[in-house]
Amino acid sequence: MAFLSRLLAARAPAREAFPSFSDGPPVSAVRRPHVLVVDDETLIADSVAAILNRNGYDAVARYSGLAAIEYLEKKRPDIVVTDVMLPDLDGVHVALTVRKVLPQTRVVLFSGHVSTTQLLELNSAAANSFELLSKPVHPAQLLKALQPAD
Amino acid sequence: MHKLYMGNRQKAPGQQFITPSSHSVQFYEDPEVFLEQLAGFAGAAVGAGGCYLVLATAEHRCSLQQRLARRAIDLRMAAAGNRFIALDAREVLTTFMVEGWPNRERFFASLEPQLLRARSARLRPDAPLSAFGEMVALLWEDGHREAAVHLEQLWNELLGRHSFSLLCAYPIACFAHDSRDDLFARVCREHTEVMPTEGYTALQSDAERLRLVSTLQQEAAVVRAVVEERERAIAQRRHAEEKLWRSEEFVRRIIESGVDCVMILDPQGRLEYISPSGQQALEISNLSNFLGRSWVEFWKDEDRPRVEAALAAARAGGIGSFQGDCSTPQGTRKFWDERITPVRGNDGQVEQLIAVARDLTELRQAQQIAVQAEKLAAAGRMAATIAHEINNPLEAVTNFIYLARTTPDMPEEAARHLEVADRELTRVAQIAQKTLGFYRDTSKDKWLHVRELVEDVLLIYERKMRNKQITAEVSVDPELRIYFKQGELRQVLSNLLVNAIDACASGGRIWLRAHASTDWSEGGEDGVRFTIADNGAGMSPEVQKRIFVPFFTTKANVGTGIGLWVSKSLLEQHGGSLRFRSRQGSPSGTVMSFFVPGNANLQVHELPRSA
Known part of the structure; x- marks a missing residue:
């Protein structure tokens, strides 16, 4: 476990993802995008958060839909990455809540389940389209997906 | 109404011919008796200076001539003087019959000259002119009975034109089969006089006549009853036969139109019959090679005990059934559902066994396919479950390898190993997605x-x-x-x-x-x-x-x-x-x-x- 906690704790320098500019504010002053990672598989939630923290994000992991909602009310994450299948509230519900209370926040869903596609089709019909990544997502792929669209 | 002719023998021979025109019919049983009577008439007419015209068969003409000769009538002279004219009835018929029907014009053209010839040949104007004809009887015997009645009508027309007396004669046996229509009555109606057969003409008194009529009535009643009874019996038998035929036909059609293979076996289990559809299903082209053979032999060894058991059950009066493999002579493997039922004779003994076989080959194949499809579906469901279960750990492992690889100061060799592990894991992820996601x-x-x-x-x-x-x-x-x-x-x-x-x-x-x-x-x-x-x-x-x-x-x-x-x-x-x-x-x-x-x-x- 010591190895695991060392892995999760290690952080890469922020400049890898967000290179600083000499005429800009100091590195420490650049606000790292705040990410909420939600997955009932704690290993996944933690490892994704760790990867993001190592790549210039400020990520926090939560392990249930309710915990995620609770967190949303206190903090205002820039990005929410959530699994679709959660034991209490499903990820789509979380995503819809985010869309309602934090319209500026990006929502990325990821799932290993078949029915997700259908669930999303329903939502896109309601003009609530979300980004979707299917599990397993390679970290490189995830980082690429989270980069700003421009 | 016709009065029975009674005893023309009692009348003076010439008398009956003096009446302007008469059309009599004589029924007879024995031609000998009748011809003797006819010879009497003809002899009387000729003897009285009159003329007799005979239209008869060759046999009757010959017999008549012999009888007249015995009566010392000089026929040669009478014939020479046209006072005895004998014509062949069949030949005269051919002169006016057209397609089985007497032609009116031809009839008159043929007979009127003969009549005129006879009339002028008489020795005195008041001498009798008589004729005897059996053309109607010939027509009747030949089955042209309506034509005979019509010919009687033509004679009546001729009798209206010329005054003469005509005698027709029918053997009474002609009417033996005539029970359904009224032709006999119509023949009688065409005549002014109806003379019963010889057994009823020589009656002595009215009392005898009445007794005879009563007896006849009684006999007729008996005959009618017998006939009716017989007709009823015939109708019943016809009905029963038709029913039987229909039911046989029905069963035959069921057997022949069914897709099932119907076989009939004797109690020993030897083949007696295979329905056409059965022959087709069994791919049998030469049935005779199979009839008489033991049915059990056609089954595979392992199925035989069940075949025997089913046969035994049917022989014991029950229904035997089993399912088994039986290849056709051509080698096509087929799977059958068999049902054997006994057929009992009147004595209750099992006489035959009926084996009805249904070809379940396709059904069984379909069932196997269904089972296979169900297996595939189950595999699909399992694949979906496995995909879900595998994707999470895969995700986690991928993440941790990434984290390990990107750990600062990672030894170069370890980093290389982790890179290979990451690549292989990517492959695993891809394959899992492609194969397990197959059923999506x-x-x-x-x-x-x-x-x-x-x-x-x-x-x-x-x-x-x-x-x-x-x-x-x-x-x-x-x-x-x-x-x-x-x-x-x-x-x-x-x-x-x-x-x-x-x-x-x-x-x-x-x-x-x-x-x-x-x-x-x-x-x-x-x-x-x-x-x-x-x-x-x-x-x-x-x-x-x-x-x-x-x-x-x-x-x-x-x-x-x-x-x-x-x-x-x-x-x-x-x-x-x-x-x-x-x-x-x-x-x-x-x-x-x-x-x-x-x-x-x-x-x-x-x-x-x-x-």
Whole structure:
């Protein structure tokens, strides 16, 4: 476990993802995008958060839909990455809540389940389209997906 | 009403002929008696200076002449003087009969001159002019009974024109069969006098006459009763026969039109009969080779105890049944459901056994296919579950390897190992997605990139091909698209690719092509034609014949035997087709080619040919 906690704790320098500019504010002053990672598989939630923290994000992991909602009310994450299948509230519900209370926040869903596609089709019909990544997502792929669209 | 003619013998011979015109009928039993009587009339007429015209058969004419001769009538002189004119009845008939019917004009043309000749030949004007004719009797005997009645009417017309007396005669036996119509009564009605047969003419008194009439009435009543009884019995028998025939016909039709194989066995179990549909089902062309043989022999050894048991049950009066394999003489294996019932005779003994067999081969095959399909579906459900269960740990492991790789100050060798692990894990992830995700989204048609689809399928079998050092050449336009069910098309491609890989020897080659095409056999439908070719061993003609038969496989240990059958069915369901060419020897190989109609053909063509 010591190895695991060392892995999760290690952080890469922020400049890898967000290179600083000499005429800009100091590195420490650049606000790292705040990410909420939600997955009932704690290993996944933690490892994704760790990867993001190592790549210039400020990520926090939560392990249930309710915990995620609770967190949303206190903090205002820039990005929410959530699994679709959660034991209490499903990820789509979380995503819809985010869309309602934090319209500026990006929502990325990821799932290993078949029915997700259908669930999303329903939502896109309601003009609530979300980004979707299917599990397993390679970290490189995830980082690429989270980069700003421009 | 006709009064019975009683005793013309008592009248003076000339008297009856003096009445202006008379038309009498004489029925007789014995021609001898009648001819004797007739000779009396003729002799009297001639003797009185009159004339007698005879229209009779040759036999009757001859007999009459002999009888007249015995009465010392000089016939030669009378004939010479035209006072005895004897004509052949049948010859005269032919002069006026037209198509079985007496022609009126010809009748008069034929007979009136004879009558005039006879009339003028009489010695005195008041001498009798008489005629006897049996043309009507001949017609009657020949079965032209309506014609006979009509001829009687023509005679009556002639009698109206000329004054003479006419005697007709019928053997009473002529009317023996006449019970249904009123022709006898009509014959009587055409005559002014009806004379019963000789047994009833020589009566002495009215009392005798009344007694005789009563007796006749009683006899007639008896006869009528007997006839009615007989007719009823006949009608009943006809009815019963018809019913029997109908029921036999009914049973025969049931047996012959049924698809079941109906056999009749004797109590010893020997074949007596096989229905036509049964012969067809059993592929029997020469039935006689099978009749008389023991039925049990046709079954396989392991089924025989059950066959015997079923026969025993039927022999004991119950119903025997079993299911078993019985190959036809041509070698087709069939699976039968048999039911044996006994047929009892009047004494209650079992006389025959009826074995009705239903061919369950197709049903059983369908059941096996259903079971197989259920297995596939179960496999599909399991795959979906496994996919879900595997994806989470895969995700976690991938993440941790990434974290380990990107740990600062990681030793170079460890980093290299982790990089390989990451690459291999990526492959695992891809394969899991392709194979376990196989059963997803098969329900809807959508636009598919053909090239991507082909590459996806190749990816699944990449390792398998690498192990056999098989090279695959792919030739698919990257822009080619088709509107189809992804899962199904992928399944067909997989099935054909696996077969090609299995067919190839180590170092073999596989060609995969897909191009926009038009299927001219289906009226020029546009779509995509896929071709998968290998340079493997090829298939023998025997194998080629059976590759689309469900559960036929040359790979007993690994194959299900439904791949090609399922592929063909899937394609045909959507209006596509699958065909193949294969050869053994050198060069050898198999080419599988299938056509998929692209529902929106235009788009297939409108897509740019190359990027």
